[in-house]
Amino acid sequence: MVEELVAAGIAVGSAGVVYALAAARVVKQYERGVVFRLGRLTDSVRGPGFTMILPFVDRLRKVNMQIVTMPVPAQDGITRDNVTVRVDAVIYFKVVDPADAVIQVEDYQFAVSQMAQTSLRSIIGKSDLDDLLSNREKLNQGLELMIDSPAIGWGVQIDRVEIKDVSLPETMKRSMARQAEADRERRARVINADAELQASKKLAEAAGVMSEQPAALQLRLLQTVVAVAAEKNSTLVLPFPVELLRFLERAAPLPAEQAAPPTPEVPPAQAHSEILGEGSTPPENL
DSSP: OHHHHHHHHHHHHHHHHHHHHHHEEEEOTTEEEEEEETTEEEEEEEOSEEEEOOTTTEEEEEEEOSOEEEEEEEEEEEOTTSOEEEEEEEEEEEESOHHHHHHTOSOHHHHHHHHHHHHHHHHHHHSOHHHHHHOHHHHHHHHHHHHHHHHGGGTEEEEEEEEEEEEOOHHHHHHHHHHHHHHHHHHHHHHHHHHHHHHHHHHHHHHHHHHHOHHHHHHHHHHHHHHHHTTOSSOOOOOOOHHHHHHHHHHSOOOHHHHSOOOOOOOHHHHHHHHHOSSOOOOOOO
């Protein structure tokens, strides 16, 4: 009798252990458990930690609550200004309602991926090429709004959508490169013309100053000669300007003959008397 009771106790204990092992579940910190009892959703969502279910009656489905990073495959499209582009993106989303994510949609990740691809193609068709290249923040917001609207009913929240890359045809890249080069050349010419205008004004002012002082022009010429001769890699032929001669002529001292005071003029009769002497008589005219 005792042996039968011991055997029955062991059997009951073994059954209890088996039942406990079959009913025990562990939900991780980043997960939530959705329990279906005979196919119907129970009211409570199991939190992280140890939990128990009814074996063969309940079925526990774990839902990941972490933010999911999903790349959106590259989509080919034509922009509003008729340019063929290839755009890819990345989407960040998370589950905020585990029950809706399990019940309302068969596979919420696949649904979000398809919605993202469709919205991306729609954004490409509504945007210009310049917006895709330079105004991505606005497009990201519009794309996030388009995906988030149906995802709310699936228990999914879209955190962020980013356009990663915009691929252009090679012909379009060359055209854009030529356009950028032409624009830079135009700006370079404008800057060069502005510099020439400023330089001409300064040269006009310098010419006005040099016209008042001719020696300044000669000094500037000598400075230019010194600057050219410093290289020592060319032969310099220097013409001798007339202005330099005039400058040297004015700067040179006067000769001794010009420096002596001029002699007073003597009348011809007086000069003739001085030559013949005081006692001689002039010859008669023939």
